[in-house]
Amino acid sequence: MASIKVKQIKVDDPQSVSSVCPFNAIDYDGAFKINAGCKMCRLCVKERPDIFEYVECQAPKIDKDSWRGIAVYVEHQEGEIHPVTLELIGKARSMAAKINHPVYAVFVGYDIKEKALELLLYGVDEVFVYDHERLKHFRIEPYTEAMESFINENKPSIVLMGGTTIGRSLAPRTAARFRTGLTADCTILDVQENTDLDQIRPAFGGNIMAHIHTPNHRPQFATVRYKIFDKPEKIAENSGKVTLCKLDCLSFDSKINVLSVRKKEKTKGIEDAEVVVVAGRGIKKESDLEMVYKLAELLEADVACTRPLIEAGWADPRKQIGLSGRTVKPKLLITCGVSGAIQFVAGMQNAETIIAINSDKSAPILKVAHFGLIGDLYEIIPGLCQKIEAVRKYGEPANVL
Amino acid sequence: MRVVVCVKQVPGTTEVDIDEETGVLKRDGVESKMNPYDLYALETALQIKERRGAELTAVSMGPPQAKAVIREAYMMGFDHGALFSDRKFAGSDVLATSYTISQGIRKLGLPDIVLCGKMTTDGDTAQVGPALAEFLGIPHIANVLSIIEINDKSIVVEMDMPGSVELAEVAFPCLLTVNKGIFQPRLPSYKLKMATKEREIPIYSLGDYEDQDESNYGLNGSPTQVLKIFPPEANANHQIWEDGGDVLIDKLHDKLRELKFI
Numbered sequence A: 001m002a003s004i005k006v007k008q009i010k011v012d013d014p015q016s017v018s019s020v021c022p023f024n025a026i027d028y029d030g031a032f033k034i035n036a037g038c039k040m041c042r043l044c045v046k047e048r049p050d051i052f053e054y055v056e057c058q059a060p061k062i063d064k065d066s067w068r069g070i071a072v073y074v075e076h077q078e079g080e081i082h083p084v085t086l087e088l089i090g091k092a093r094s095m096a097a098k099i100n101h102p103v104y105a106v107f108v109g110y111d112i113k114e115k116a117l118e119l120l121l122y123g124v125d126e127v128f129v130y131d132h133e134r135l136k137h138f139r140i141e142p143y144t145e146a147m148e149s150f151i152n153e154n155k156p157s158i159v160l161m162g163g164t165t166i167g168r169s170l171a172p173r174t175a176a177r178f179r180t181g182l183t184a185d186c187t188i189l190d191v192q193e194n195t196d197l198d199q200i201r202p203a204f205g206g207n208i209m210a211h212i213h214t215p216n217h218r219p220q221f222a223t224v225r226y227k228i229f230d231k232p233e234k235i236a237e238n239s240g241k242v243t244l245c246k247l248d249c250l251s252f253d254s255k256i257n258v259l260s261v262r263k264k265e266k267t268k269g270i271e272d273a274e275v276v277v278v279a280g281r282g283i284k285k286e287s288d289l290e291m292v293y294k295l296a297e298l299l300e301a302d303v304a305c306t307r308p309l310i311e312a313g314w315a316d317p318r319k320q321i322g323l324s325g326r327t328v329k330p331k332l333l334i335t336c337g338v339s340g341a342i343q344f345v346a347g348m349q350n351a352e353t354i355i356a357i358n359s360d361k362s363a364p365i366l367k368v369a370h371f372g373l374i375g376d377l378y379e380i381i382p383g384l385c386q387k388i389e390a391v392r393k394y395g396e397p398a399n400v401l
Numbered sequence B: 001m002r003v004v005v006c007v008k009q010v011p012g013t014t015e016v017d018i019d020e021e022t023g024v025l026k027r028d029g030v031e032s033k034m035n036p037y038d039l040y041a042l043e044t045a046l047q048i049k050e051r052r053g054a055e056l057t058a059v060s061m062g063p064p065q066a067k068a069v070i071r072e073a074y075m076m077g078f079d080h081g082a083l084f085s086d087r088k089f090a091g092s093d094v095l096a097t098s099y100t101i102s103q104g105i106r107k108l109g110l111p112d113i114v115l116c117g118k119m120t121t122d123g124d125t126a127q128v129g130p131a132l133a134e135f136l137g138i139p140h141i142a143n144v145l146s147i148i149e150i151n152d153k154s155i156v157v158e159m160d161m162p163g164s165v166e167l168a169e170v171a172f173p174c175l176l177t178v179n180k181g182i183f184q185p186r187l188p189s190y191k192l193k194m195a196t197k198e199r200e201i202p203i204y205s206l207g208d209y210e211d212q213d214e215s216n217y218g219l220n221g222s223p224t225q226v227l228k229i230f231p232p233e234a235n236a237n238h239q240i241w242e243d244g245g246d247v248l249i250d251k252l253h254d255k256l257r258e259l260k261f262i
Helices: A014-018 A043-047 A083-099 A113-120 A140-154 A167-177 A286-298 A307-311 A377-394 B036-052 B064-076 B094-108 B128-136 B190-195 B245-258
Strands: A002-006 A026-028 A032-034 A052-056 A070-073 A103-109 A126-131 A158-162 A188-191 A197-203 A208-213 A220-224 A241-244 A256-263 A275-279 A302-305 A332-336 A353-358 A371-374 B002-007 B009-011 B032-034 B055-061 B080-084 B113-117 B140-150 B154-160 B164-171 B174-178 B225-230 B239-242
Touching: A002 A032, A014 A026, A014 A032, A043 A052, A070 A083, A070 A140, A070 A167, A083 A103, A083 A158, A083 A188, A083 A220, A103 A113, A103 A140, A113 A126, A113 A241, A126 A140, A140 A167, A140 B128, A158 A167, A167 A220, A167 B094, A167 B128, A167 B140, A197 A220, A275 A286, A286 A302, A286 A332, A286 A377, A302 A307, A353 A377, A371 B245, A377 B245, B002 B036, B002 B064, B002 B094, B002 B128, B009 B064, B032 B036, B032 B064, B036 B055, B036 B064, B036 B113, B036 B140, B036 B174, B055 B064, B055 B094, B064 B080, B064 B190, B080 B094, B094 B128, B113 B128, B128 B140, B128 B174, B140 B164, B154 B174, B164 B174
Parallel strands: A070 A103, A070 A158, A103 A126, A126 A241, A158 A220, A275 A302, A275 A332, A332 A353, A353 A371, A371 B239, B002 B055, B002 B113, B055 B080, B113 B174, B140 B174
Antiparallel strands: A002 A052, A026 A032, A188 A197, A197 A208, A208 B225, A256 B164, B009 B032, B140 B154, B154 B164
């Protein structure tokens, strides 16, 4: 609970004061006013402490101790558990160990009891199963109702969901029901001793990271995309248990009627590739993508693209890396003419080895890459392809001689 | 039938940069535009109007200059608009934003369909639609790929799920978030621009709302708080190679061999 207080002092150049705000939220009409564009980033307070003051008023504090446990929503399709769930369980375990909380999994669906045992192998302390025929399809109202019931019964401090189409639908709806905070697509999560969740994500669409807290509300919701965290190892001995939840308090009411389900063809997505070659705006025309595909073929890699290329219609949207596309975590990732906007970086920074080819020395991607090559990709890529082919055919030049 | 579409004004570029020494955001002529994903929601509403007849309203939340996106909707063929704007809405996170819009829509009267774009380019969260549906007390379907059929009391849509595409019918009133590509958005028309030049864009502020409790809006109504913003960390363990093309090719080749990728 806070606000920006404005001291109206005389300024020679009001424009210079207004320009302190990156969101055009400081108006001047003889007096400075903060308009609705304010994001509370507090840069004005930092830049012009003589005018702007950050005022915090204390709200009634909640009792954080009465909220215990880190819960992971189990994302699945007909009982087949999505791997993002395991990644979240791994993260939940390491955070729970710090604050000595239990790790819960919430499993909602139909005919899933058997599958719940699988989760215990990854160190979940208790799996809460909501198993009913009317939960067969993901329909928002009954699923929200099940989450609501789980939270009311167990009072978890933190709820994590995968940043999938389901998680991004269920998490905001459930968080709104509890009037609590949700941070989408976190790239870093940690927990404070007082159980406050440190949530870090790219923000404002720009090259900026934001560190976000939910200091006075519980539970704290966060979504994390697939391939951001590591899949945990199975544990040798598990002492967790599966609890079948009572369903008599659920109404299963829904205004949605699922008429048919068409399984998507299982295409190997760029998420699963071990090597990825990424084309960016440095590629001048569509036909030039040919050389990128050639390099990918030689490296047995998948080709991915950045947002501008997808928007130009040069590749399938499923090949897009970034916050508005997919997240990848390959062993090797080579970027060709990619500048490295943060929304892109958020989708690939966990790759084991990143090689960037860029002609612009100041491109942000060079700070992310392990190896940054400053040069012309129109020279380097065909040259590299030739070299790889030549060496494969004739061996190293030294061996030939 | 009434359809309300939520639109947002976003920065024209994502190249917001940060000065590493001072930690201050640099803004070099950041212009604003309509969130591109919202164009698909606007077009979806226009298609519904053309097929069945509907009264269309575009709403937005933001500072007074956000009227520009409502005006753009007028130029595409929207009948009405409304802007939810108040200093007290400043600093809203997803929850407060959704609540503010829900109060505004209630003020206008709950329509049969509320449409939202999939996400915005400045927040990339895709959360406001579902949270808004919760506050309006109506069902929602996210990631709608196409509209199959519209009846008097319901709509049949295809929705994108992680491993499947599902055909679902949802009764009115409902909220849909539509994916990019559901329809090709039309361009604003010059004729409509001229015809709607004088059309008003009413502004609703907290004083117009049913719930005027300030603690539900703006920063006060936002459970999440930004502790700090900072530039992304550079990879500490990185090398920059700057050399002639041939040298770079050889070095890259050797590195790929060393890492056993070739």
